[in-house]
Amino acid sequence: MKDIRNPPLLGVLGGMGPLAAADFLTKLAEETPATRDQDHVPYVAWGVPQIPERPAAILGRGESPLPQMLRGIAALKQAGAQAVAIACNTAHYWHEDLQREGGLPILHIADAACDLLAERGITGGNIGLIGTEGTLRAGFFQQRFAARGLGCIASSPVDQQRLVLPAIAAVKANDLAQAHTLAVQAVLRLHEAGARAVVLACTETPLAIDHAPSAATPLCIDATRALARACVSWYRHAAAAGDGRIP
Template identity: 50%
Template sequence: MLGVLGGMGPLASAEFMRRLTLLTPAERDQDHIPAVLWSDPRVPDRTAARLGGGEDPLPALLRGIRGLEAAGCGAIAIPCNTVHGWFEAMQAATPLPILHIVDAAAAELARLGVPRGRIGVMGTAGTLAMRLYQQRLEGRGYECLVPTETEMARLVTPGIAEVKANRVAEAHAPLAESARALAARGARAVVLGCTEIPLGIAAGPPLPFPVCDTIDALARAAIGWARGA
């Protein structure tokens, strides 16, 4: 049984469940992966906790982990990038393996034919400030480009906020503009390192370069775990 620690945000968690279902090779109900979604949008804001002295989300995260343990789950996936800033504390608190979203993204980049080189990374201000992708990917041969402060303030942060407010169509233009800017600076692919970003990007025309959708990446990692890979 897969445990999904979600609600950060709710739409991204629901999309993860949808993609987990659609990406699983299956012919009937019984071929799919048993899963429990713990969707708790009350978890305090992760970026505010890291950058603005906001409330620590860890107690709420551990409450969700305990719920998934009690439900009989064998592993945990968390379709939120920024919360992986608390990965070590969460993993230390549970015997269940937690699938790391950045490792899943690295596998997805390789699947897309970009096993190393210069890539763009979009994400929340908290994710980028914690260097979650840079620290984990640079040792694998990647050079990570990130949006400028101006692009974050004008494009990325507002685009993420539109998705969280259920205005998904309005998120496409600013998020796509930021992705194109990274590609113009030499990124071979762009990692959509916030699980709201793929929803906004998918609301408009496809981008003309590879994008690593971290919702899909984590779903593929979960399927691999369930299949014993």
């Protein structure tokens, strides 16, 4: 990539999951077609883990994280960010509010996941969805699947309680071996139910799946990696066009 005198700056809103932002930034680097340091996407990150729990807020059981997230967006904007990526699936429930009140364009993780499904030639059939209770209840993945002619199969309530939520909790506790065992079972159960692919719509679940090789790996669409790919596309477009708009 040619030298860019004033490169566009990506803002990364983190702090929502102890490993989620680090995982996103790793995948951002991995997805960048770079031959030298200067080809990578410039970013500034904001991470405050004390943001209130997102799933609890969506389910009406806790404080809204919106004020804290808006504080983060303001800090990123002040630092010079021209667009924002949120390293948390569930937080996209507040995407419209954050974009409107924060004053910066925000790439949407569900749009990015749908784009990656299309790149893999998956344009019909049912897609499995693994996420927090809040993400599933929010419905923004299901809405975007439907807009592209895709059906959705979510984990059963039993599998959600027995496999998905314990896997997420195990990642947060840095027990990746246990998380891997549970997450693989959850993915394979969705495949058995008819899912052509399974979108990992919680930033902890790809960390669990990737902990070791398994039969689940080829079935998975990592929403975090999809968002990283979208950010690379944004950067290349913004650098060429001289603005921060999302293409």
